[in-house]
Amino acid sequence: YRSYGSFIPLQKSDVLKHLKRRFNADFIDRKNVIFPEVTKYRAAIIQKPVPSFRVVYKKHTLTLDDLSTLADQNWLNDQVMNMYGELIMDSAHHKVHFLNSFFHRQLMTKGYDGVKRWTKQVDLFSKNLLLVPIHLEVHWCLVTADSVKKKICIYDSQGNAIQKVARVTADFMSFFVTLIHVLIPQQTNENDCGVFVLEYSRCLALGKPLHFSQKDIPKIRKRIYKELCDCKLHEQG
Missing domain, CATH: 3.40.395.10 (Adenoviral Proteinase; Chain A)
Incomplete structure (x- = not known):
């Protein structure tokens, strides 16, 4: 968010990559849970x-x-x-x-x-x-x-x-x-x-x-x- 000023350029796959780097684990099998949360968060933050x-x-x-x-x-x-x-x-x-x-x-x-x-x-x-x-x-x-x-x-x-x-x-x-x-x-x-x-x-x-x-x-x-x-x-x- 600080790097790009908004979430416009970020894709859901970017979130999975970040989580993998952060926790040293693959979250691909949990994308059905993660992606809806990303969508909701992005919709809220895009106004700011x-x-x-x-x-x-x-x-x-x-x-x-x-x-x-x-x-x-x-x-x-x-x-x-x-x-x-x-x-x-x-x-x-x-x-x-x-x-x-x-x-x-x-x-x-x-x-x-x-x-x-x-x-x-x-x-x-x-x-x-x-x-x-x-x-x-x-x-x-x-x-x-x-x-x-x-x-x-x-x-x-x-x-x-x-x-x-x-x-x-x-x-x-x-x-x-x-x-x-x-x-x-x-x-x-x-x-x-x-x-x-x-x-x-x-x-x-x-x-x-x-x-x-x-x-x-x-x-x-x-x-x-x-x-x-x-x-x-x-x-x-």
Whole structure:
């Protein structure tokens, strides 16, 4: 609770692990008794979060309100997207660059002059992969640019924004070949697009296959919450 500011990222299996460490005994055969108690306790304590809880990492600061966007089926906000992007870059040893989630909006409204200072301190051509989260009204999707293969890929967990994004990338990166990935994990609700974008980004940056689905999203939300609080990506996805 003190580590994460709330019980949002904790799973019932975490409780069993804690009990095993504490008492040096396996409580798996008593989970039918333990889990209902955990559920009741969590429901009571969730109304009393740690009000001053903060996570500070480099130029990013997350409040409990920011982290709470990872609960249930909430929509992720820009603060969560951008700090997680920072963790991805660190884990990829800065061969990958995650562009700020406001980059695309600024580019669309003010053109290149409006964003050139954002990348002034970064040599984008030294990066193997650029990750560009794009927010279209109420939907997140991801565009990647491979500087080695001169290839742009579009990852859309719903598939309905692809043509609009493709037109945008064609206008600004005409010297790249645009590919649309269809056979990728897809969301089955209206709320998890931001989580899909972060998981796409993580897998692509670390060279891992996109082996996840909608049923994995609750666990992925909890893992992202923990990683943000720990200020590092965990080995196991």
